[in-house]
Amino acid sequence: MAKITKLDDIVALCKRRGFIFQSSEIYGGLASCYDYGPLGVELKNNVKRAWWKAVVQMRDDVVGLDCSILMHPLVWKASGHADKFADLVCECRKCNTRSRVDHLKDGPDAGPVAEHTSHVSVGAGGWDLSKKVCPACGAVGQFTEPMAFNLMFQTQMGANVEDAMTVFLRPETAQGIFVNFRNVLDTTRVKIPFGIAQIGKSFRNEVTTKAFIFRTREFEQAELEFFCEPGTDEQWFEHWRHERFNWYLRLGIRKENLRFREHSKDELAHYAKACVDIEYRFPFGSGDWQELEGIANRTDYDLRQHQRGMKTINAWIESGKDLSKVTLAPEAEDYQSGPLSYFDDQKRCRYIPYVIEPSAGIDRSTLAFLVDAYDEEEVRGETRNLLRFHPPLAPIKVAVFPLVNREGMPDIARNIYDDLKRYFNCFYDDKGAIGRRYRRQDEAGTPLCVTVDGQTLQDQTVTVRDRDSMEQVRVSTSQLKDYLRDRLEL
Numbered sequence: 131m132a133k134i135t136k137l138d139d140i141v142a143l144c145k146r147r148g149f150i151f152q153s154s155e156i157y158g159g160l161a162s163c164y165d166y167g168p169l170g171v172e173l174k175n176n177v178k179r180a181w182w183k184a185v186v187q188m189r190d191d192v193v194g195l196d197c198s199i200l201m202h203p204l205v206w207k208a209s210g211h212a213d214k215f216a217d218l219v220c221e222c223r224k225c226n227t228r229s230r231v232d233h234l235k236d237g238p239d240a241g242p243v244a245e246h247t248s249h250v251s252v253g254a255g256g257w258d259l260s261k262k263v264c265p266a267c268g269a270v271g272q273f274t275e276p277m278a279f280n281l282m283f284q285t286q287m288g289a290n291v292e293d294a295m296t297v298f299l300r301p302e303t304a305q306g307i308f309v310n311f312r313n314v315l316d317t318t319r320v321k322i323p324f325g326i327a328q329i330g331k332s333f334r335n336e337v338t339t340k341a342f343i344f345r346t347r348e349f350e351q352a353e354l355e356f357f358c359e360p361g362t363d364e365q366w367f368e369h370w371r372h373e374r375f376n377w378y379l380r381l382g383i384r385k386e387n388l389r390f391r392e393h394s395k396d397e398l399a400h401y402a403k404a405c406v407d408i409e410y411r412f413p414f415g416s417g418d419w420q421e422l423e424g425i426a427n428r429t430d431y432d433l434r435q436h437q438r439g440m441k442t443i444n445a446w447i448e449s450g451k452d453l454s455k456v457t458l459a460p461e462a463e464d465y466q467s468g469p470l471s472y473f474d475d476q477k478r479c480r481y482i483p484y485v486i487e488p489s490a491g492i493d494r495s496t497l498a499f500l501v502d503a504y505d506e507e508e509v510r511g512e513t514r515n516l517l518r519f520h521p522p523l524a525p526i527k528v529a530v531f532p533l534v535n536r537e538g539m540p541d542i543a544r545n546i547y548d549d550l551k552r553y554f555n556c557f558y559d560d561k562g563a564i565g566r567r568y569r570r571q572d573e574a575g576t577p578l579c580v581t582v583d584g585q586t587l588q589d590q591t592v593t594v595r596d597r598d599s600m601e602q603v604r605v606s607t608s609q610l611k612d613y614l615r616d617r618l619e620l
């Protein structure tokens with residue numbers, strides 16, 4: 131029976147084994163920023179690879195893209211992020227700490243509140259803060275009126291004071307895809323329905339960060355914008371919600387830890403007609419279930435908005451490149467045939483496509499894979515810590531050991547290691563007792579260990595030991611690569 135995992139156990143293991151470190155740790159750390167260590171970067175890369183394989187490589191209707199983090203400021207005016215991408219915050223009158231209004235908990239006299247992980251829409255009123263507790267000092271009902279706090283990070287671009295301009299670090303990767311829609315149409319043979327996928331960093335000046343890498347200010351997203359004909363959007367929404375749910379299951383997440391949560395109308399982001407979250411039962415927070423990925427029906431909102439943005443350039447230059455003084459140009463009456471429209475040459479009609487967007491967090495899913503894989507079990511009176519990663523996600527696929535450092539065993543083991551590392555990420559270890567070497571690999575999540583022993587010298591077979599069952603089988607060295615490939619599903 132799998133043990134109930136605590137987040138503290140995961141954080142300790144991540145630090146101990148070099149998966150994840152606090153950023154700038156030797157300077158006391160930088161809040162909500164994390165660095166991936168030698169095992170962590172392999173795990174995270176494998177998560178990205180698995181996403182890219184499922185969403186791009188295995189499909190005929192999706193192409194990839196890699197856009198810059200800094201984009202033209204008008205992108206964010208058109209997308210709505212400059213005006214609407216904000217959290218409602220209030221300030222404690224006692225200690226001046228700012229908190230997200232929807233994250234505040236009621237005092238002891240009131241019932242529990244549900245915590246949503248997405249950002250609330252600004253302008254949503256009706257918050258009764260009289261029973262809410264300040265998470266910093268414990269004062270009850272001592273809050274200012276809620277106010278909007280924009281989550282985009284700003285920076286200055288350009289060295290000359292006269293022409294330097296304020297630009298934003300992207301808060302989602304999606305907009306890079308929308309503004310390249312025309313480029314992709316003009317340079318490839320894609321036809322609707324088709325998708326454009328991207329993995330990359332996003333930045334949000336989150337008011338509350340929490341739970342290790344769950345919500346940070348710098349994070350990585352894997353987003354697909356799937357363009358389809360209006361009227362087929364609901365069918366594609368269904369398609370993608372199931373595709374994405376099954377992706378997590380195929381990579382080993384236990385079904386009982388995964389569920390859908392439909393967004394209610396008042397929770398929807400400013401661009402969405404419908405949205406469903408895939409939630410994972412994380413070992414923290416109220417009620418445990420937290421958003422892992424969102425699948426949204428963004429309609430034709432973004433492409434229409436960028437058509438308006440393209441016509442706003444002159445107003446922006448006249449404003450002195452000050453976004454706060456710019457009003458977005460009105461939508462043209464013939465917007466359906468605008469520059470970001472699509473011509474269907476079979477049906478001989480032109481329209482602005484609808485978009486279905488599955489948007490996953492790479493760091494958040496890496497945390498879910500870590501939590502789900504973590505296990506502790508008693509073996510002969512000792513506790514064995516292990517990460518039961520699905521093989522394609524495991525940072526190290528195969529560890530190779532000589533049983534002892536004599537009788538030619540190290541040379542044979544080295545040769546095997548040098549051969550195998552051309553195909554998989556391998557690790558060579560000749561230090562310490564064999565049992566300890568196995569335990570270290572269990573804790574790193576390595577699915578298979580290969581040991582060269584006395585029998586190898588006689589019959590050219592090696593021991594292959596399975597991480598989960600600890601069972602050992604003998605395999606001929608000439609068959610070893612194919613055997614391992616098969617077992618690793620690679």
Ligand code: GAP
Pocket residue numbers: 248301302303304334336343344345346347348349350351353421422423424487489490491492493494495
């Ligand atoms: N383009 C749509 C979009 O960005 P979102 O629900 O705000 O939608 C999508 O973000 C996913 O990105 C989330 O489900 C989550 O996995 C991840 N994510 C969002 N904010 C995050 C943060 N501050 N830290 C880590 N991951 C985050």
